[in-house]
Structures are given as structure tokens and as C-alpha cells.
Amino acid sequence: MVPRDVGAREIYDICVNQGLGVHGDMKVYLDLTHHSREFLDRRLGGILEIYEKFTGVDPREEPMEIFPAVHYSMGGIWTDYTRTADGFIDHQSPRNQMTSMEGLYAAGEADYQYHGANRLGANSLLSCIYTGLMMGPGVVNYIKNQKESAADLPSSLFEQAQQQWQEKFTGIKQMKGKENPYKLHAELSETMMSNVLIVRDNARLAATVEKIDEYDERWKDVECVDTSDWTNPVPSFVNQLYNMIQLSKVIAKGALLRDEFRGAHYKPEFEINQPSDFKPESFLEYTKLKADGGLKQDSFKPDHLEYMRLYEESNEKWLKSSIATFNGKGPDISYEAVDTSLIQPRPRKYD
Amino acid sequence: MSNKTITFKILRQDGPNQPSYWETFVIPYLPNSNVISCLMDIQKNPINAEGKKVRPVVWECNCLEEVCGTCTMVINGKTRQSCSALIDKLMQPITLQPLSKFPVVRDLAVDRSRMFEALKRVKAWVPMDGYHDLGPGDKILPDHQGVAYKLSECMTCGCCVEACPQYSRDNNFLGAAAISQARLFNMHPTGKLIANERLDTLMDDGGIAACGNAQNCVEVCPKSIPLTESIAEMGRQSSKRFWKTLFQI
Numbered sequence: 031m032v033p034r035d036v037g038a039r040e041i042y043d044i045c046v047n048q049g050l051g052v053h054g055d056m057k058v059y060l061d062l063t064h065h066s067r068e069f070l071d072r073r074l075g076g077i078l079e080i081y082e083k084f085t086g087v088d089p090r091e092e093p094m095e096i097f098p099a100v101h102y103s104m105g106g107i108w109t110d111y112t113r114t115a116d117g118f119i120d121h122q123s124p125r126n127q128m129t130s131m132e133g134l135y136a137a138g139e140a141d142y143q144y145h146g147a148n149r150l151g152a153n154s155l156l157s158c159i160y161t162g163l164m165m166g167p168g169v170v171n172y173i174k175n176q177k178e179s180a181a182d183l184p185s186s187l188f189e190q191a192q193q194q195w196q197e198k199f200t201g202i203k204q205m206k207g208k209e210n211p212y213k214l215h216a217e218l219s220e221t222m223m224s225n226v227l228i229v230r231d232n233a234r235l236a237a238t239v240e241k242i243d244e245y246d247e248r249w250k251d252v253e254c255v256d257t258s259d260w261t262n263p264v265p266s267f268v269n270q271l272y273n274m275i276q277l278s279k280v281i282a283k284g285a286l287l288r289d290e291f292r293g294a295h296y297k298p299e300f301e302i303n304q305p306s307d308f309k310p311e312s313f314l315e316y317t318k319l320k321a322d323g324g325l326k327q328d329s330f331k332p333d334h335l336e337y338m339r340l341y342e343e344s345n346e347k348w349l350k351s352s353i354a355t356f357n358g359k360g361p362d363i364s365y366e367a368v369d370t371s372l373i374q375p376r377p378r379k380y381d
Numbered sequence: 382m383s384n385k386t387i388t389f390k391i392l393r394q395d396g397p398n399q400p401s402y403w404e405t406f407v408i409p410y411l412p413n414s415n416v417i418s419c420l421m422d423i424q425k426n427p428i429n430a431e432g433k434k435v436r437p438v439v440w441e442c443n444c445l446e447e448v449c450g451t452c453t454m455v456i457n458g459k460t461r462q463s464c465s466a467l468i469d470k471l472m473q474p475i476t477l478q479p480l481s482k483f484p485v486v487r488d489l490a491v492d493r494s495r496m497f498e499a500l501k502r503v504k505a506w507v508p509m510d511g512y513h514d515l516g517p518g519d520k521i522l523p524d525h526q527g528v529a530y531k532l533s534e535c536m537t538c539g540c541c542v543e544a545c546p547q548y549s550r551d552n553n554f555l556g557a558a559a560i561s562q563a564r565l566f567n568m569h570p571t572g573k574l575i576a577n578e579r580l581d582t583l584m585d586d587g588g589i590a591a592c593g594n595a596q597n598c599v600e601v602c603p604k605s606i607p608l609t610e611s612i613a614e615m616g617r618q619s620s621k622r623f624w625k626t627l628f629q630i
């Protein structure tokens with residue numbers, strides 16, 4: 031097994047660069063037929079049944095046709111935490127998982143912690159559970175420390191907020207433009223899938239940023255295709271579509287500005303080739319020698335030394351989270367250093 | 382079947398207690414479509430067969446891979462998930478109707494709260510009294526795990542109760558799904574702690590006795606959950622509890 035970004039890139043290479051996809055499509059075979067039916071049913075029963083139902087092909091007898099798809103959002107809402115004196119997390123702090131808005135918390139896939147440039151398989155639920163556990167006592171303590179509760183605030187505050195949203199949705203319902211919101215959404219998604227997904231290229235990213243600005247303009251010309259008042263999903267969808275356009279800008283601009291290859295953020299232009307006989311631990315030795323002033327030209331093989339130098343340089347520039355701030359029109363991107371106080375980053379290697 | 386277009390006849394309803402009406406849509410054929418991808422195509426171009434611009438059809442969906450159960454509807458007379466209903470395998474015109482055992486919210490969206498209430502009635506959960514470290518849980522044997530895994534695949538979709546002759550809008554039958562979930566949680570080493578409370582509900586009004594053993598449920602369950610086996614097992618557990626309490630008095 032390889033991590034999914036590596037797998038996805040291999041599939042992309044086979045299908046796009048080599049033109050060898052199954053039936054000429056963005057698909058490759060995943061063959062499980064060397065396992066017994068009993069083994070497959072016991073270990074993968076549910077998922078194989080779904081495959082069979084959707085394709086009409088028995089994956090226990092014939093290789094499956096598979097393709098990469100989006101199934102997680104890496105990055106998310108900025109959230110805080112409080113350190114203890116010995117560098118760990120203070121599990122009682124009301125700051126844990128609090129966003130940049132006081133009293134507003136985010137946990138799980140919505141927050142930006144833990145899965146910056148890549149998420150390892152099966153680690154999402156782990157981080158959901160962890161951030162949820164960490165946030166719970168924080169919220170309780172935050173409430174305990176409050177002198178007043180929501181009930182003590184003037185009702186006008188809530189009425190204003192309600193009015194603001196009512197006006198917003200009334201405005202959306204009155205949109206009578208030429209664009210069908212669902213069609214515009216399909217275009218946005220197609221643009222993002224083809225340009226900001228598995229392989230990223232600066233020229234195409236720059237064009238994508240412009241394209242999303244066009245969608246932003248076109249959103250103003252949307253028609254709210256259902257204006258009824260009962261269980262009407264259209265106004266909410268139009269509202270969400272606006273947010274999706276803004277989020278797409280964040281993703282595309284963040285990707286454009288980041289001139290490196292890190293995790294699932296793959297820019298072939300900036301790939302540093304790891305020598306095949308390189309061991310990740312060498313990097314720890316390298317930094318130690320460097321700190322002690324003992325690093326010599328022959329401490330490592332020349333190609334290893336060069337690789338580690340480039341890796342270090344890339345980290346100095348880019349071992350940072352991109353922070354997007356809304357400026358009223360679109361995102362401004364700034365950077366925040368990644369906290370590496372507990373574990374020193376090292377190159378990854380899969381073989 | 383023409384390969385150029387797909388025809389849908391959809392039973393629509395603007396809201397609860399509103400009259401329902403049939404509306405026909407003819408959309409271009411695309412390979413590998415399913416009912417949901419077609420409903421999405423209708424959203425993009427909401428024009429009915431008479432060429433009239435109408436409001437897009439309302440339905441519910443989430444996972445698009447037959448694991449959440451929200452998109453259940455009656456398709457060509459059969460209760461099933463619309464995401465896994467492949468167009469190439471359906472006779473045309475394709476009829477879409479909301480589930481009949483639940484109140485219609487709008488068009489194909491229904492209110493399945495009754496199923497979730499039933500899960501609450503049978504306490505379909507593992508009781509926990511905090512998030513402190515409880516130490517390692519009890520070991521679960523592989524064959525036990527095999528049964529539990531199958532039962533845990535229930536997605537509260539409603540197919541079983543839609544097909545059940547005993548489940549009607551004017552009674553309070555729990556339905557096969559909830560009975561089967563009671564079995565799942567009665568198997569769990571911690572869930573077992575409140576096994577008797579679950580059995581009391583099953584022995585009460587609307588419980589196991591309401592099942593007429595018609596076995597329709599097991600026929601339609603998309604996850605092939607052994608529902609009649611679950612009902613029989615819960616019947617056994619209930620009688621055991623019945624006799625036990627009888628002799629204690």
C-alpha cells in the first residue's frame with residue numbers, strides 16, 4: 031500500500047502522461063482476484079458489495095476499475111491551543127479549538143490542525159475524536175468563565191442578526207439573472223478538479239484564479255430557480271455557491287503562491303529528487319552535525335548532501351501554513367510557521 | 382428503450398397536506414447515469430416535458446454510494462436508493478414516488494423521524510457515562526464480530542418498513558430495522574448492560590408482537606441484513622425475559 035496522494039499521482043501518470051487508462055479514461059485496474067472470496071467478503075465485504083451494485087461487475091472475479099476522487103478537505107478553519115510549560119497541550123484551556131472569533135469553536139474536518147499538506151489514511155476519525163475531546167472541556171471552561179450568558183444580552187442583537195439573514199435570503203430569492211446556479215456550480219467544480227487537484231502547475235493555477243474571479247462575477251447574475259417558502263433548497267444553495275467560490279479562490283491562490291512540492295500538494299516543477307538509497311534518519315544526523323559545526327563535505331554522499339540541502343531550504347521557505355484573510359473581495363495570503371517543537375520534520379520515504 | 386433520452390414520471394407535492402401531482406421530464410441520455418445524477422440534470426435545466434419552466438424537484442441525498450440511506454424512494458414501484466438505481470437497468474418511463482409510510486415534506490423528500498424515534502425507543506446505543514479513560518474494552522470474538530458487522534450496516538433507509546404490511550402510518554410498530562438494532566446493541570459487551578430495557582420496549586405495544594412474519598423486510602433490505610433472523614432472535618430473548626420475570630414475582 032502507498033499513501034493515497036502517491037497512488038493518485040501514479041494513476042494520473044498512467045492515464046494522462048502515458049495515455050494508458052482503461053478504455054482511454056482516467057481509470058486503472060485494482061485487482062483483488064488473487065484473494066479468496068471468503069477472505070474478500072470477510073475483510074472488504076461492504077465496499078465490494080457497493081462496487082458490485084454500482085457497476086454490475088463482481089470484483090471477486092474481475093479486476094475493479096478505479097479512479098482518484100476528492101474525499102477530504104485538508105486545511106480548514108484556523109483554531110488555537112494552549113501549551114503547558116513542558117510544551118504539551120493544556121487540556122483544560124478554553125483556547126483549545128477556538129477560532130479567530132472568540133467563543134466560536136471548530137473541530138474535526140472543519141479545522142486546519144493536524145492534516146496540513148497531507149492526511150494519512152484512517153487518521154481523520156482519529157483527529158475528529160482528538161479535537162472533539164480537547165474542545166469539550168475547553169468549551170465548558172469558556173462558559174464557566176463568562177460573566178454573562180447569551181440570555182443576558184439585549185434581544186436587539188439577535189433580532190439584528192435575524193434581520194440581516196432574512197434580508198440576505200430575500201435578496202437571493204429576488205435574483206433573476208441568466209445563470210442557473212447548479213450549472214455554474216458544475217463549471218466551478220470542473221475547473222477545480224482539472225486544475226487544482228492531483229497535479230498543480232503555476233500557469234494553469236494563475237488561469238484558474240482568473241477563471242474563479244469570472245465565476246464570482248457570474249454569480250451576481252444567478253437566477254434563484256425556486257422562490258417558494260417551504261423546504262426550498264435553492265436559496266441556501268445559491269448562498270453556499272458564493273461561499274464555495276470564495277473557498278475555491280483560497281485554495282487556488284494558496285496553491286499558486288506556494289512554490290514547492292509538499293505532501294499532496296504536488297508541483298512537478300519544484301520536485302526535489304530523493305536518492306533511492308537515502309534514509310530519512312540521515313537528515314536528523316545532518317542537522318545535528320550542522321548545529322555542532324561538524325558537517326563536512328564528505329559527511330554524506332554528495333547526492334544525499336545536495337538533497338538534504340534542498341529539503342532544508344524548502345522547509346525554511348515553506349514549512350508554513352498558508353493563512354487566508356478575506357479582504358472584502360478575495361483572500362490575502364500570509365504564512366504561519368508550523369509548530370515543530372515536539373518532533374523534528376524529516377523527509378518521507380515509501381518503499 | 383431509446384438511447385437518446387430518459388423519461389421520468391415524478392410524483393410531486395409542494396408541501397405536507399398539499400395535493401400530489403405527476404410531472405414528466407425528458408432529459409438527454411448520458412452513459413452511466415443513475416436516478417440522482419438525472420435529478421441533478423433536471424436541476425440544471427428545470428423544464429418539464431411540456432416545455433414549461435418549473436421548480437426543480439426536491440429530494441434528499443448525501444453519500445451517493447448507498448451508505449447513508451437518505452435518498453430512498455419508490456422507483457418503478459420498488460423501494461430502493463436512488464443513488465444506486467442505474468438508468469441502464471431501469472424500464473422507461475422511470476416513475477419516482479416518495480416513500481408511502483412517512484409524511485411527505487416536499488416532492489420526494491419525506492420525514493423519516495419515526496425511524497429515529499424507534500432507535501431511541503430501543504436505546505440503540507452503547508451507554509457511556511463520561512469520556513474518561515475506561516481502560517480496554519471486552520474482546521469481541523471474530524464470528525460474533527461477523528454478525529455484528531452485518532447488522533451495523535443498517536442505514537435507517539426505510540426500505541424494510543416501506544415494504545412491511547404491519548407498519549402503517551396509524552400504528553406505532555417499531556419496524557424491522559429498530560428490532561435488528563436492538564439485537565446489535567444487545568450483542569455488544571457494554572451495550573448488553575441495558576439489554577433488559579431494550580427487551581421491555583420490544584415486549585411493549587408496537588414491539589415484536591406486531592410483526593406478522595411476512596418477511597417482506599428481508600427481501601427489500603439493500604444491505605441484506607438478516608432481519609427475520611434478528612426478529613426471531615429478539616423474540617427468543619424477549620420470551621426468556623418474560624419467563625424469568627414471571628418466576629421472580
Ligand SMILES: Cc1cc2nc3c(=O)[nH]c(=O)nc-3n(C[C@H](O)[C@H](O)[C@H](O)COP(=O)(O)OP(=O)(O)OC[C@H]3O[C@@H](n4cnc5c(N)ncnc54)[C@H](O)[C@@H]3O)c2cc1C
Nearest residue numbers: 100101102103137138139140141151152153154155156158
Ligand atoms: C468516502 C469517504 C471515506 C472516508 N473514509 C475514512 C476512513 O476510512 N478513515 C478515516 O479516518 N476517515 C475517513 N474519511 C474522512 C472522515 O470520514 C471525515 O473526515 C469525518 O467523518 C469528518 O467528521 P466531522 O464530524 O469533522 O465532519 P462531518 O461528519 O462532515 O460533520 C459535519 C456536520 O455539520 C453539519 N453541517 C454542515 N453545515 C451546517 C450548518 N450550516 N449548520 C448546521 N450543521 C451543519 C453537516 O450536516 C454534518 O453533519 C472518509 C471520508 C469519505 C468522504
Ligand code: SF4
Nearest residue numbers: 535536538539541602
Ligand atoms: S434494515 Fe435494511 S432496509 Fe431496513 S433500514 Fe436498515 S438498511 Fe434499510
Ligand code: SF4
Nearest residue numbers: 545592593595596598
Ligand atoms: S417480517 Fe414482515 S411483518 Fe415482520 S417486520 Fe418484516 S415485513 Fe414487517
Ligand code: FES
Nearest residue numbers: 443445447450464
Ligand atoms: S445518497 Fe446515501 S444512500 Fe443514496
